[in-house]
Amino acid sequence: MMDFSTELAAAPSNDDLDTILKGLSAYNESEVGPADRLPLCVLIRDADGKVVGGLSGYTSWGWLFTQLLFIPQALRGQGLAASLLDQAETEARARGCKGAWIDTFNPQALKAYRRQGYEIFGELPAFVGERTRTFLKKTL
Template sequence: MSYIVDVSPSEQDIAEIHAALIEFNRPHLEGISHDPLACYYLVDDVKKAGVIANVRGHWLLLKFFWVAEELRGKGIGAQLLAKLERQAKEMGCRMALVDTLSFQAKPFYEKQGYECQMVLENYPIDTSLYYLTKSLS
């Protein structure tokens, strides 16, 4: 028996632990949806903005949200989010969750109806990480 601290785990190491965790969770989460969902804004067939999310049960989990700098402040992000939320609602979502760092988009999400539920101060060093939710009902 031994313990190993690995400062550079391989993709296989990560996959093994992830697979074991999925197997452990299976009896508790079986039958709950876990579907990817995305919405993009294209200019001449080039992605200039997009949001990547997952639908997990009744929750929309926002993962990545980006708008090209030259397009920020023009309502494109709000439109993307509204379209994504509408689709998530059709897929049975009742709530949405996002996390954002203090230098990112907290005011944007609050304008879209998200409310801060928790803050991690000094994360990862000298910023804050906000967890925000919104009712889609």
């Protein structure tokens, strides 16, 4: 058995995090095959070309995971969430993905995702304050 100790680290180094990621990735790959993880981003740019919002996520194991989706206040209500999701889903299909998932604790975002065909598969009630964190999926 190997000697070891544990340490709580509020600010781990990039190397520390990379070691954990590489170890977990190698283990998962040995169990279920390669993740083929690829970043996926759909950007919103202003007239000067500056990024002001967008969607960020990745595809892996045949799934699209949207990590972040932000639309500036001035651009909300114009169907941009639907457009960003459509573009990301189209690219995910081109990469061979069979499904997509996303989570939120924002009631407006939840409505937008459900309008796009996402279905709830899990919830954490009172995740932050009285807001529920909702997990959604969609078949692509």
